Amino acid sequence: MSGINDYIDSEVKSNDVVLFMKGTPGFPQCGFSGQVVQILDYIGADYKGVNVLDSAELRQGIKEYSNWPTIPQLYVKGEFVGGCDIVREMFQAGELQTFLVEKGVSVKGAA
Ligand SMILES: N[C@@H](CCC(=O)N[C@@H](CS)C(=O)NCC(=O)O)C(=O)O
Numbered sequence: 001m002s003g004i005n006d007y008i009d010s011e012v013k014s015n016d017v018v019l020f021m022k023g024t025p026g027f028p029q030c031g032f033s034g035q036v037v038q039i040l041d042y043i044g045a046d047y048k049g050v051n052v053l054d055s056a057e058l059r060q061g062i063k064e065y066s067n068w069p070t071i072p073q074l075y076v077k078g079e080f081v082g083g084c085d086i087v088r089e090m091f092q093a094g095e096l097q098t099f100l101v102e103k104g105v106s107v108k109g110a111a
C-alpha cells in the first residue's frame with residue numbers, strides 16, 4: 001500500500017463519519033461538497049472533513065481507494081456511502097438519519 005492509501009485508510013477507519021471534500025466544512029470550495037456539508041450539519045452529524053485540495057495525490061488517491069470517480073465522498077464506519085447525489089437522495093427519503101443511527105453514529109435530535 002502506498003503512503004496516501006495508508007493515510008486515507010486510517011482516516012476512514014478512525015473516524016465514524018468522514019467526508020472527503022473540496023474545501024472545509026466551514027468553507028466548502030465546490031457546490032457538490034457544500035451540499036453534503038449542509039445536509040450533515042442539518043441532521044447534526046459529527047463528522048471530519050478532509051480537504052482533497054490540500055494534495056493532488058490525495059485527490060487522486062481517494063478515487064482509487066473507493067473506485068469512485070468524483071468528490072465529495074462520504075464514509076461511515078469505514079464504509080463508502082456515496083457522493084453528493086446519493087447522500088442527497090438518502091437525505092430526501094429520510095434514510096440518511098436512519099442509516100447513521102443504525103450504524104451507531106450520534107445524530108442530534110435522533111437519540
Ligand atoms: N454527481 C456527483 C457530483 C460530484 C462531482 O461531479 N465532482 C466532480 C467536480 S467537483 C469531481 O470530483 N471531479 C473530479 C475532480 O475534481 O478531481 C456526486 O454525486 O457526487
Ligand code: FES
Pocket residue numbers: 022029030031032
Ligand atoms: S470544483 Fe467545479 S464542480 Fe466541483
